[in-house]
Structure formats: C-alpha cells, structure tokens
Amino acid sequence: MQHVCKRFICNKVEPALESARKWVEQLDIRKVPINLFATRFDRASGPGGQNVNKLNSKCTLTLYNFSNCSWLPEGVRVQLLQKSRYYAQSSNSVVIQASESRSRETNKQLALEKFVNHIKEVCWFPRPTGDTTLAKWEQIKRNSHEKRLNNKKMHSYRKKLRKSKDFF
Template sequence: MRPCQVWFTAESPKHLKLAKNWVVSLNSKRVPLNLFAVRYDRSSGPGGQNVNKVNSKCTIALHNFSRCSWFPLEVRKQLSEKKSRYYASSSDTIVIQSSESRSRETNREYCIEKFVKHIKEICFFPGEADEHTVKKWHGIKEKAHERRIQEKKLQSNKKRLRNKKDLW
C-alpha cells in the first residue's frame, strides 16, 4: 500500500478547499507585482539593432518563496515538492523569464501569465468521491483481501505437507 503524500494528510480538508478555491480564482491581474524583483536584460536572437540597444527581456524573481504568505501553504508545498521548473530549491526562489516581445511591459505580463498558468497546471487537490465509486472500491478491496488470505492458506498447507516426515 502506498503512503499518502504529506500535504494531503497534514492539513485539514478546510485548508485544502480554501487552497483549491484560491488556485481556481487566481489570474494574472490578482498577482501583487511588489512581491517580485523585476530585472530587464538584453534579449538574444533576431531583432537587428533593437537587440543590441534595448533591454527588453524580463526576469522576475520571488525570493524566500517558502515563507511568502500570499500563497497558501498547500500551494507552496506542491510547487516546491513537485520540482516546479521555475523553482530553485537551493536559493528558495521562483524565477521566470520572458523575451517573446520587444516591449518590457508586455514581457513582464507574459512572465506573470506563465507563472499563473504553471500554478494551475501543477497544483492538484483531490475531489469528493461519490457513493457508487466508494462502494465499488470497497468491494475490490474486500476481494483482494480474501484472495490474499486464500493464497496464504494454500502456501501454509504446502509448507505443512513438506514438513511431514512419516506419511504412512
């Protein structure tokens, strides 16, 4: 039997439901930009002289992510435990880059949108199971238990017969 993940058992169902609602209602407009350190650099790739003159690539970083109280605890745990591609565990920082546009502001918006989309993709919260499904899995569990007990009895009988010295 596989053990449950820590973040499912450690928190109450109320906290999980609140975190799930937070993720569902999350959009790029609700993200407070003052949490992030924004840096602009020169982009690579085609673009002629604009690439050499303008710092349009945007990099946003959220330092001390595990202690950022704006994110629910369950979301922080999932992003750090599931090896998010934007999370650097050595520095406890979320780093997102965008150089898709020639505009600084557009690239910053793309970074935030990437982050919101990534949170919605990586965070998972279990739903409620209906009564029919619970009964079905309970029956499967019972059958597996009975089959296991029967196999143990057969194995026990086999070993008992091997140990009998005088069969006559």
C-alpha cells in the first residue's frame, strides 16, 4: 500500500520530463528530420503481380547511433531504448519498414508515420497529481493508520482477557 501511495502522491514532475511530454504531444510527421535516416528501397513481397518482381518499392528507414541521437529528448530516447520493438540493440539503430503501397514515396511516408505513431504509443510521462486525488490518498492513509491502531488495541485487549484472575 505504501508503494502505491508514494507513486500517486508525487505532486511535482521534473521539468525535463514535462518538456519531453509536450514534445511527444506536438510531434508530427512534418517535424521528423528525414535526413537523419538512412533510406533503402527493396523488393516487396506479397500481392502485386510482376510489379513486385520488377520494382523496389519497400522502404526501410534506419536511424543509426540511436542512443546518442540529439533530435529526440532524453526521456523519449530512454523509453524507446527499453520498450521499442523497432530498436535493434546489436547495431544501436531503429529500423522501420513499410511495404503497403506500390509507390516508393508513399511507403516512405508510411514508414515515417509508423515511427511517429510508435513514439506516441510507447512514451508515457507522469502528470502532476490533482488536489482531490491527493486528499483522497491522505484520507486512505489516515484510515489505514487508524484501523491498524484499533487492531493493535483489540489484540492487546484479548490478551488481557486471557490472563488468569483471582476469583477467591
């Protein structure tokens, strides 16, 4: 119970985390610097007839040296390093692929969109706790303390009853 209370009673959020949360909220596909990504086009699998065998339309975007990427805030980078399914630890890079379309440019835009949506899904930042929630948890804390003291008193009372009394 104490662990939960401590987690919810934090009323201050670090400024770096707050700025990272705002950065994620404002993140848009147009704000992603495409020049940081290495772009590669390969042959896609799936439907498309002979067009699949002739054209390289699958887009693979790779962001090398991801752990030192200055474009992403530190809080976002740390969470992506831990939780991202696109992060390749062996090469310290993020690899995103898209092959839904027959067009190279469309697949490139889809890969960027996939990356932005993944950042928004994975990253979570705590918000300051409201006054009503703080009051609620303080009340819960007080009630549990009172209940514990009452249980101790009852236990003590039962033990006193067990002691032998001189009736004669």
